[in-house]
Amino acid sequence: MPEPHDSPNGGAAETGARFSRVEAVAAALSVIWVVAVAAYLLAGPGEGGTLDLVMTLVMVFLPIALIWIGVTTLRSVQDLRAEAARLQASVETMRAAWVQSQVQPSVEQKLQEIERAAKTAETVLATFTSRRDASLVQASADRKAALVVPSRVGVGEDQPALALGTPAEDLRAPLSVAEFIRALQFPENPDDRDGFRALRLALEDRTVAKLIRAAQDVLTLLAQEGIYMDDLKPERARPELWRSFAQGERGRAISGLGGIRDRSSLALTAGRMREDPIFRDAAHHFLRTFDKTFTEFEKNASDAELVDLADTRTARAFMLFGRVAGVFE
Incomplete structure (x- = not known):
């Protein structure tokens, strides 16, 4: 992209060329006029008084003066146009710099917050020990399992068994609906202890951990495009639509789930999916x-719990990608 001052200089050079041509034409007209007047005087009678001499001088020099006044005026107009072009280029440059200074810090700040939150999460997970939370061993209605626990026929190869042959996962309390x-909302900030606790417990469940990591991948990729789930305000869908989706319904019958209407986010996401195969694979996964x-x-979820889940960052990402991928069409 050329510098803003290049264009005005180029315009000034072109203007100088036009001035040379104009001045040449003016000089030619002046010479022609002088020759014509001289020829007239030489061909006419030789006698005449002072008044005739004055009129002759006026007749000779007045048109020439008018010609050069026009040339000077034209030069001034062209100079003003060149100056206006330079000022316009300077204004556009300052406006672009101002917009960049307003937008860039906001994006960088959000990326830094995400990075700090991710590092904090890694620290919490790295320091996790075998100590069990007291709340996990207390019987409560709030401890309703989030997922249906599959029946186990035997111990799989990738599941370590204890002394009596019981898989280690069987001794861990199931992840509750609230957790x-x-x-799926992810921690709000580095000081969100409840958020990190729920995230740690979710990562201990292999099924939920796959969703958490997949969601974290797409949320990070969306952040690179300046798309943040907190900025999206989706339309709420009825719990019946979510249940229909869980039971295999697809297409226009569940179009109400695609509540994301932000055109900019949809366009940026669709464009990135077309151009970036890594982004597209992460989205489909x-x-x-x-x-x-x-x-x-x-x-296992009630209608109220379905509504709460629909308001998480992970669910909003699903609505966004679902609309772009045509899940609701």
Whole structure:
């Protein structure tokens, strides 16, 4: 992209060329006029008084003066145009710099906050020990499992068994609905202890951990485009639509789930999916993982819990990618 001052200089050079041509024409007209007047005087009678001499001088020099006054005026007009072009270029440059200074810090600040939150999460997970939370061993209605626990016929190869052959996962309390929803919202800030606790518990569940990691991947990729789930305000869908989706319904019958209407976010996401295969693969993996996990969650969730889940950052990302991928068409 050329510098703003290049264009005015180029215009000034072109204007100088036009001035040379104009001055040449003016000089030629002046010479022609002088020759014509001289020829007239030489061909005419030789006698005449002072008045005739004055009139002759006026007749000779007045048209020439008018010609050069016009040339000077034209030069001034062209100079004013060149100056206006330079000022316009300077204004556009300052406006672009101002817009960049207003937008860039906001984007960088959000990226830094996400990075700090991710580092804090890694620190919490790295320091996790075998100590169990007291709330996990207390019987309560709030401890309703988020996902249907599958029946186990035997111990799989990738599941470590204890002394009596019981898989380690069987001794861990199932992830509750409240913890599942809180984990899908992700921590609000580095000081959000409840958010990090729910995230740690969710990552201990292999099924939910797949969804958490898939969601984290797409949220990070969306942040690179300046798209943040907190900025999106989706239209609320009825719990019946979410249940229909969990039971396999697709297309226009569940179009109400695609509540994201922000055209800028939809356009940026669609463009990135077309151009970036990594972004596209991450999006499709996230949609498949959300579909599979939500199908299990819906079996144990109440209508109010479905509404709460729909307001999480993960669910908003699903609505956004679902609309772009045509899930609701």
